Amino acid sequence: MNMIKTRIVRPSITFDELEPAIKDIITSGIYTNGKAVSTFTRQILKITKSKFCFPTTSATTALWTCLKILKITSGDEVLISDFSYPATANVVEDLGAKPVFVDVNLETFNMLPEDLLCKISSKTKAVIFVDALGNPSGLHEIKKICKKHNIVLIEDAACAIGSSEKNKMCGSISDLTCFSFHPRKIICAGEGGAITTNDKNFAKQLGLKLTHGLKKDKNGNVDFIDYGYNFRMSEMQAALASIQLKKLDKIIDKRSNILNIYKEYLLPLGFKNQKISNLVKFNVQSATFIVTKNISAKK
Numbered sequence: 001m002n003m004i005k006t007r008i009v010r011p012s013i014t015f016d017e018l019e020p021a022i023k024d025i026i027t028s029g030i031y032t033n034g035k036a037v038s039t040f041t042r043q044i045l046k047i048t049k050s051k052f053c054f055p056t057t058s059a060t061t062a063l064w065t066c067l068k069i070l071k072i073t074s075g076d077e078v079l080i081s082d083f084s085y086p087a088t089a090n091v092v093e094d095l096g097a098k099p100v101f102v103d104v105n106l107e108t109f110n111m112l113p114e115d116l117l118c119k120i121s122s123k124t125k126a127v128i129f130v131d132a133l134g135n136p137s138g139l140h141e142i143k144k145i146c147k148k149h150n151i152v153l154i155e156d157a158a159c160a161i162g163s164s165e166k167n168k169m170c171g172s173i174s175d176l177t178c179f180s181f182h183p184r185k186i187i188c189a190g191e192g193g194a195i196t197t198n199d200k201n202f203a204k205q206l207g208l209k210l211t212h213g214l215k216k217d218k219n220g221n222v223d224f225i226d227y228g229y230n231f232r233m234s235e236m237q238a239a240l241a242s243i244q245l246k247k248l249d250k251i252i253d254k255r256s257n258i259l260n261i262y263k264e265y266l267l268p269l270g271f272k273n274q275k276i277s278n279l280v281k282f283n284v285q286s287a288t289f290i291v292t293k294n295i296s297a298k299k
């Protein structure tokens with residue numbers, strides 16, 4: 001049998017679109033913390049309708065930093081969706097805490113509220129809800145439970161830029177939201193991520209942790225008041241993502257049309273597509289179909 005190799009994803013960008021931005025960076029000589037990162041930050045704030053945004057090197061470092069500012073450590077438990085990419089559990093393990101897996105709904109692939117309730121204990125320090133393949137279905141219900149039990153809700157929205165539930169954008173629903181701009185995502189920065197929050201205190205801590213604890217006063221004097229890391233996005237990465245973010249709605253529309261074509265052909269054969277709640281606007285990060293038992297390979 002001849003193998004047909006198909007690229008799983010192709011970022012929506014051309015060299016012509018990128019060239020002026022690269023020229024700008026090289027001419028200015030500013031490769032970090034410059035215009036491109038500011039523009040990218042403003043775009044994410046506008047898209048997600050959140051109050052604070054911190055561009056990062058990846059969703060993994062974003063998630064890790066969120067756990068770090070919550071002071072998650074050994075003996076703590078973090079409840080996470082049991083359908084995800086390993087990064088979600090890895091960051092918990094790395095801090096010596098225990099990832100406790102919560103079952104997911106087999107149609108939406110998202111965390112089941114009833115299983116979350118069973119897994120909450122006195123050791124629970126945070127919940128990480130994963131927008132499976134970009135789908136935030138059920139997020140508000142999980143938020144309600146976290147609020148009732150006074151548990152911080154982190155959203156692993158690695159795949160979910162541009163998605164929303166109940167007319168609220170991913171990025172402004174949970175206490176802390178982490179996005180990815182890896183090339184497999186609908187917006188590609190080469191590598192990259194972002195954290196959004198509406199909480200002033202979290203924002204203050206994130207700003208410090210992502211920049212080696214550096215604090216600038218009103219007069220521009222700097223001091224290192226805490227320990228921290230450098231998980232910041234560079235100008236080149238921000239410029240790359242920024243150009244695509246301008247076209248986010250068009251990118252999503254195009255992907256929705258393609259998803260509809262897949263549905264038109266696959267549903268009559270018995271495939272079931274990932275269930276997206278009708279309260280959700282889905283960014284179509286992936287077109288995912290369940291192969292049901294009545295499907296034969298010979299069909």
Ligand SMILES: Cc1ncc(COP(=O)(O)O)c(C=O)c1O
Nearest residue numbers: 058059060085087158180181182
């Ligand atoms: C659900 C989820 N979380 C986290 C990550 C990690 O993202 P990054 O590669 O930006 O660290 C991914 C990447 O595929 C993911 O799908």
